[in-house]
Amino acid sequence: MTASIPERRKDYLNTFTLQKPEKWDKIIVVDTSDIYFLERQCGFNLDAIIEIFDHHPWYEQFWQEKIGEKAHIEEIGAAATLITQYIMEHHVFEKISTSIKELLACAIISNSVNFTAKISKPIDKEIYEKILENLHKDPQEFSEKYFKEVDDNYFSYPEYFLKNDTKFLDMWGKKGKISQIEMSENKIFIDKYLDKIESILDGEEDFSFLITSSARNQETYFVSFCPTTKAMLEHILWSSFVWNILQYDGIMLRKEIIKKMLKHKVWLTT
């Protein structure tokens, strides 16, 4: 559960429990299509997956060949946009509760970093506004309140949320982990919790860093304590670390830096 889900909405989600799938279960996946993650980290049998809604690039072709039109993989701001669009088209939207509608709206502004992420598309905003219209709420007010709640959450439980959004990767045999936080006051957060960030990034991995973007300030920071990771990021981003922090103008998300890293295969395989 991420910090991007405000407390009062968590109460609702906490009524669900997660279960390991049985071998006869059919699985619908949302927000990832990463074969490595699904197989090894989730322990899923890929043949059990019957439908996917995702906005991360890289495995489109694999899923296209495997499940055809049931693979809804598009590079847009949020997977929640795809879901909302789908349930609106299938006339299910009117039947879902207000809290679910609000969660979908939160997921869209969170994932697209309030529509400022490069992968964000006009459709994200369009769908978000449709939800808010249905809820009779002001889109601007709703998002401001939401981002304030997110920051409060991060400052209340920094370690928990840092750990919670850490992704483990395997890129051509190099193991790594990338933590991500999206919050308005990201620079203040980094300065305040640098030691906590260091302990979370510490480990056996070949590369590790934190990426954090702020929709309000339109700035992204990379934090790393690993010299080879820093060299790689400096090479990819054409920018330098000052001690353990690299400042990047504009919004960059983890999935975008991963895509850039994949293009720099040379670094990763030497």
Ligand SMILES: [Mn+2]
């Ligand atoms: Mn997502």
